[in-house]
Amino acid sequence: MKKSSVVFLNKLPTGAKLSEILGKKPQKFLIIYDSKLERNSDFKIWIKKFSFTYKVKAGESLKSLESFPGHVKKIFRLISPFSPRSVCVVAVGGGSIGDFAGFAASVIKRGVPLIHLPTTLLAAMDSAHGGKTALNISGFKNQVGSFYPAESVLLMKTFFQSLPNTQIRSAYGEFAKMALIQGDPLLKNLQGSKKLDLEFLWTQLTEVIDEKWKWVKKDPYEESNVRQVLNLGHSLGHVLEAYYGLPHGLAVGQGLIFAVKWSHHRGYMAADVKESLLELLIQKMGFLSPESFVKKHKKLTASKLMKFITEDKKMVDARRLNFVFLEKPGIPFVKKVSIHSFITETQRQGWTQV
Ligand SMILES: NC(=O)c1ccc[n+]([C@@H]2O[C@H](COP(=O)([O-])OP(=O)(O)OC[C@H]3O[C@@H](n4cnc5c(N)ncnc54)[C@H](O)[C@@H]3O)[C@@H](O)[C@H]2O)c1
Ligand SMILES: [Zn+2]
Structure with missing residues (x-):
């Protein structure tokens, strides 16, 4: 899998600039964008300069397989003056737009360039x-889904x-996840940061992106367990995201707490490491302990959890899933666990009730 090039920009790119970044001139750019961005006046002027634009509403419903054929038909109608093959999809938005537009780019004529x-x-x-x-x-x-890297990320x-x-x-x-997977320098930077704001995250972007690609390169198509370490915090995280409608990264933060506690309970992680990571996640970063989380949200039942976890793509078979544990920052590892033990652990920690 070819690593996407990362390009830092000061202003929104013209069509000519997009062609330059892409290294070729597609007949047309199809800009798939989040409708919320029209609140931004510069964006509103910029988007008018392109003839082929497709506005969508961000969120999980955009990613629904059920509504996908309708979108594709509309997109084909939009680009009908041209051969669909000559289109380059530019996804402008958050992760839901990226997942949707990336999938569309991967199947339109079996794949058109993506930015x-x-x-x-x-x-x-x-x-x-x-x-x-x-x-x-x-x-x-x-x-x-598909494996379909963008040619460039701007x-x-x-x-x-x-x-x-x-x-x-x-x-x-997600940043905390990468810091736990990498260890230093990301972890040290996070622990030492004075303020958890945009400015700090911006300084860490290159390191985080490189760390992700390091794991992706070792196992680009998830044929071994290696790439799966990037799912740290996601087993419980995806359940909390889907069940409570939490933003993805907030749910992952909660999932990290679960993974740290379970890693310690199973004897993989020393007590002092557990304590310092929980302090980072809860006291410094503001994620909630299981007790505070269930006080704020309704407690999940074990049967609901079972339903969500068996649909999760990290399942090995009907009874087991791949779970990412952490020995210490920098040493994540994947282990098959039974669903039964996963559910028992969520009860022990207080996330679910019987
Ligand atoms: N493909 C992957 O490797 C991968 C990895 C992690 C997460 N994801 C997916 O990404 C999604 C979560 O990402 P997300 O939180 O970016 O999703 P999102 O696209 O739903 O955006 C979140 C919210 O921010 C708004 N928004 C977007 N840009 C904005 C801006 N500049 N200013 C103000 N509001 C803005 C959106 O309208 C939306 O309400 C999930 O669907 C998750 O599964 C995919
Ligand atoms: Zn994620």
């Missing part, structure tokens, strides 16, 4: 890189200035 212009920090540091695209089936996340800081605080915090969930 990501992430507008959330979560997409900028994580989802736009590594080539995964995804759609959901009946609310179950990422059941259908990063523009000004987009992130309009992000609400929850979105910044959501990005921090």
Whole structure:
């Protein structure tokens, strides 16, 4: 899998600039963008300069497999004056736009060039890189998808200035995941940071993106367990995201707490390491302990959890799933666990009730 080039931009790119970045001139750029971006006046002027634009509403419903054929038909109608093969898809938005537009680019005429212009920090540091695209089936996340890396990912800081605080915090969930997977320097930087804001994350982007690609390169198509370490925090995270409708990264942050506690309980992680990681995640980063989480949200029943976890794509077979444990920062590893032990652990930690 070819690593997407990462290009930092000061202003929105013209068609000519996009052609230059792509290294070729597609007949047409098809800009698939988040409708919310029209609140930004520069964006509103920019988007009018392109003839082929497709506006969508961000979120998990955009990723629904059920509504995908309708979108594709509309897109084909839009680009009908040209051969669909001569189109380059430019995805402008957060992770949901990237997953949707990336999947569309991978299947239109069996694949047309793709460029990501992430507008959330979560997409900028994580989802736009590594080539995964995804759609959901009946609310179950990422059941259908393809490996389809963008040729380039364009990063523009000004987009992130309009992000609400929850979105910044959501990005921090994925950032914490990478810090735990890598260890230093990311972990040290996170622990030493004075303020968890956009400015700090911006300084860490290159390191986080490189760390993700390091794992992707070792196992680009998830044929071994290696790439799966990037799912640290995601087993419980995906369940909480789907069940409570939490932003992805906030759910991952909660999932990291679960993974740290379970790693310790199973004897893989020393007590002092556990304590310092929980302090980082809860006290410094503001993710919730299981007790505070269930006080704020309704407690999940074990049967609901069972339903969500068996639909998760990390399942090995009907009874087991691949779970990412952590010995210490920098030493993540994947182990098959039974669903039964996973559910028992969520009860022991207090996330679920029988
Ligand atoms: N493919 C991958 O490798 C990968 C990795 C991680 C997450 N994901 C997926 O990414 C999605 C989560 O990403 P996300 O949080 O970026 O999703 P999102 O696209 O739903 O964006 C979140 C919210 O931010 C808004 N928004 C976007 N840009 C904005 C801006 N500049 N200013 C203000 N608001 C803005 C959106 O309208 C939306 O309400 C999930 O579907 C998750 O499964 C994919
Ligand atoms: Zn994620």
